[in-house]
Amino acid sequence: MxxxxxxxxxxxxxxxxxxxxxxxxxxxxxxxxxxxxxxxxxxxxxxxxxxxxxxxxxxxxxxxxxxxxxxxxxxxxxxxxxxxxxxxxxxxxxxxxxxxxxxxxxxxxxxDGTFLVAKNPKPNFSWEHLKGESFLGQRKGGMPQMVGEFVLKKHQIDPHNDLTLLQNVDFGNIPSAFVSGDSEYVQLFEPTASVFEREGKGHVIASFGEESGKxxxxxxxxxxxxxxxxxxxxxxxxxxxxxxxxxxxxxxxxxxxxxxxxxxxxxxxxxxxxxxxxxxxxxxxxxxxxxxxxxxxxxxxxxxxxxxxxxxxxxxxxxxxxxxxxxxxx
Known part of the structure; x- marks a missing residue:
């Protein structure tokens, strides 16, 4: 048995x-x-x-x-x-x-999944503040870059004449280029945007996703x-x-x-x-x-x-x- x-x-x-x-x-x-x-x-x-x-x-x-x-x-x-x-x-x-x-x-x-991040706090931020500044954007031809330009134009900002738009940095190197460079603004995805806020390297001041719509x-x-x-x-x-x-x-x-x-x-x-x-x-x-x-x-x-x-x-x-x-x- x-x-x-x-x-x-x-x-x-x-x-x-x-x-x-x-x-x-x-x-x-x-x-x-x-x-x-x-x-x-x-x-x-x-x-x-x-x-x-x-x-x-x-x-x-x-x-x-x-x-x-x-x-x-x-x-x-x-x-x-x-x-x-x-x-x-x-x-x-x-x-x-x-x-x-x-x-x-x-x-x-x-x-869109990117956010506008500034090196310094902008308590009274307006998109007009980007005029005359250096903006580290995303790769030309990609959706983040196109959305970025679309939103700037929506706020009557010419991305190629009203500011210095940098698009020569590879996607993976954009965060480090922002930290080590002179650009006041950068377009970042999460979780990098939140990490920068915690570490005091930047401040999330606007959402390109909210600005550009569905x-x-x-x-x-x-x-x-x-x-x-x-x-x-x-x-x-x-x-x-x-x-x-x-x-x-x-x-x-x-x-x-x-x-x-x-x-x-x-x-x-x-x-x-x-x-x-x-x-x-x-x-x-x-x-x-x-x-x-x-x-x-x-x-x-x-x-x-x-x-x-x-x-x-x-x-x-x-x-x-x-x-x-x-x-x-x-």
């Missing part, structure tokens, strides 16, 4: 392990390229950490490809199935008349051929993202920070929480994956104001809302 019990127990364990292995093998591997590592993408990390992708049968292999050009090249060369990147890159690619262009199918962030800032996209051949996968992916968006919307900044902290181990948890709170307050995290036509038109207006909009950027061609609508209506 003892041996029978041992044999039965072992058999049950083997069956359970086999079943678990079988379930794991059913997961479909998705190579996902993100343009940078940013807490701005909190819902994506939540979807991974909370198991929302796995619940959809997807095994996400996340790679950070550091830069719009590199990320788009990775996507177009089949180094990634899906890319999280600024939607403006799909417009640039489409303008080159490729056979298999990238299509936006799920929005993740819906505002825009499809960071979007999941895939090649036209991939969308046609993998409709079920795209729908599963979009469903997981939507679930994460709703989770982020309904939970506090501290809870979100704890879930995604492993992606930002060098960032103090308190700073992470403060940064997420800032983004939640200005509604930077999209609450659903639907990329609407009015926000697409705002994107085009921002690009046009910066002189970066190609002749054509048709919403009906470069945006696919079918998957977002389907999962939102379930």
């Amino acid at each position: 003892k041996y029978f019990f041992t044999f039965t127990t072992s058999l049950v364990i083997v069956i359970m392990l086999t079943a678990c292995q079988a379930n794991y093998q059913k997961l479909t591997k998705i190579n996902l390229a993100e343009v940078t590592r940013s807490l701005f993408y909190a819902p994506q990390y939540v979807a991974i950490e909370k198991g929302f992708f796995k619940d959809e049968g997807l095994d996400i292999q996340l790679q950070t490809t550091w830069g719009g050009d590199k990320t788009m090249t990775t996507l177009l060369s089949d180094g990634a199935d899906i890319a999280l990147i600024g939607s403006e890159t799909s417009i640039y690619v489409y303008a080159q008349n490729p056979k298999d262009y990238a299509i936006n199918f799920a929005q993740l962030t819906q505002t 825009v499809p800032y960071t979007v999941f996209m895939a090649k036209q051929s991939y969308l046609k051949e993998n409709k079920d996968i795209i729908k599963q992916f979009t469903r997981a993202i939507y679930r994460a968006q709703k989770w982020v919307e309904s939970h506090g900044a501290s809870e979100i920070a704890n879930v995604i902290h492993s992606y930002f181990e060098d960032v103090d948890l308190e700073i992470l929480t403060t940064s997420i709170e800032r983004y939640k307050n200005q509604q930077s995290f999209a609450t659903n994956p639907l990329l609407t036509e009015d926000t697409w038109e705002n994107l085009k207006a921002i690009m046009d104001a910066a002189g970066e909009l190609p002749n054509e950027a048709p919403y009906e061609i470069l945006v696919n809302t079918d998957f977002a609508k389907e999962v939102m209506n379930e």
